[in-house]
Amino acid sequence: MTDRSGSRKASNRYYQGPISDHFDGLRFFNPDGVEPGGLSDLLKWKLSGGRARWPNPVVSLFPPARPDKHVFGDALRVTMIGHASMLIQAAGLNILTDPVWSERVSPFTFIGPKRAVPPGIRFEDLPPIDLVLVSHNHYDHLDLATLTRLHERHAPKMLTPLGNDAIIRRGVPDARIATMDWGDRIAVTNGVTVDAEPCHHWSARGAGDRRMALWAAFVITTPAGKIYHIGDTGFHGGLNYEAARQKHGGFRLGILPFGAYEPRWFMKGQHQNPEEAVQGMKLCNAAHVAGHHFATFQLTDEAIDAPVKALDAALRQEGVEADRFRPLRAGEVFDVPVV
Template sequence: MVRSMGKDPYGDELARLDTLPNYKNGAFENLAERADSTIKSKWLFLRSHPETVRPSQALPWVKTDLKTLPAPAPTVVWFGHSSLLIKTGQGNILIDPIFSNHAGPVPGLITAFKGTTNYHAADMPPIDVLIISHDHYDHLDYRTLVKLKDRIKMAVVPMGVGSDLVYWGFDRKKIIELNWSQSTTLPGGLQITATPAQHRSNRSYSKENKTLWASYVIQAGQYRLFYSGDSGYGPHFKQIGKQYGPFDLALLECGQYSPNWPWTHLWLGQSAQAAVDLQARMLQPIHWAKFEEANHPWNEPIEKLLPAAEKAGIQVNVPRIGEPYTLGNPPMKTIWWDFD
């Protein structure tokens, strides 16, 4: 077995999952039923494979010393795709890190765009909490995590994902597994709540939904952030906004949508509507600008999002890779993606 594929829950861990209300017949379930046929017919106009699925030149990036980064308010650094460092007064948060520059069980399957490979595990400061949204390879990266393992104080993951981390050498006592609507408060005061997402999980084609997927509400002092993980659009965004909002910043997926998986990702301008539902004051797009995982132009997600957000009255923050953004500052609006 390829070690990077991880290990599904078994034994007592599997028996524990069997008691959960959202785990039925050996798999986790979404809140809503799939709507594949409805959405598929609506979006089949998309080009099958445009030449611009990968950028023609290296993406611009900013070199930031992450170990001396000041944080008068929560400061967010994006590394492309969905990898984020959030420095707060209550601790450093690292979300879905992938610094091995490919997304898959072995190197070379899905390679990173040029300009997105300048940050590495060694650049990270001590991590008070690692947050993982689900077990897909572009969010749960074996090669990155084994390098970071000894500098991570605690990991917060969805139900079942702890089995992968234990298999890779993490101390079970330093892993907190959450089901939707469960919260944990860490020693520094960070409060993290797992919330629903509309997605799926698998690290092999033969086994699906053996572990949970989640979005997260992050409370850091007076600031409240939302991280979507991967999720299609659904009523859960409005429910989360009503229960936990408003949010100072919503980090929302924007990209890798396809008629082949129409219900598991936000489409085109849907990130803007999700931000409205969440009662977010500002939106920052993630899940784009690093990997070719769907057949749309690499910069189409941001070009479709901006007019949708303007129409919805939502501010959008679009930093370059590695460029820190501190909550409370004006959004970053430099158009750095204006090339094929």
């Protein structure tokens, strides 16, 4: 078997399926996109000395939230746990995105990016969890220890892009998992559906499995409105945002990353910055945004307060009201206005 360059290759350890416009038979890829940097680029970045120092400890602006068991009707509520982990409550359903309660996002428990602020909801205070969305397999988004705890306590259904089920089943062999390719739709319940849509990112759990599992954004359609959740993405010229608007018509809420973006020469293809996140908000026609991917784990070079400062400037430049794009801190509860 050969890859697109004609070289010999091994089999995919997570997924076997037909070749498509974003899968070459071994690895997934972003059509007309930018591949992540290699080892030499990583070393260049790590040795550059540009990393800002975060305060230790970080003082949370909000106490841990104690969510209601359910919300109904027109209500749409998002509670920030930290990073890309959020509790979405709508139509009587409780949905977690990329849940991480671990202290580190790393293959090891003793080294790697450490949590700077406690989770915004204590694990024991979670309401009954119906659904878990796992956007891709990086350790700050797919945390096997947390998924195991959730399965033991709540036994939720888990939705994840192709190949990630093989990773999850290593820790949770009897989990209820449905896998999704870009363009797939799954009916959940109560008039709620979930679509998997393209985003510009990549995947890896180690040195030998780069891009062997798919990454995706999710569109959650509920009686209370549509939600566009992106766990991680590069801006990619706004193409995926425009496609989401054309397919879905717009959103009551976008859940968009706007942190972990420096240095730009290394991160630009995979992590959008605040200016690009605001452009994405406008392109996808999101009435409101819950911003994430900042001030929880120090993954990149920028200072802890840099994303919010840059976001404020971008909103002013684009003429977007500040209360429409909320950078959510751990424990913060956002009751999304009715459109």
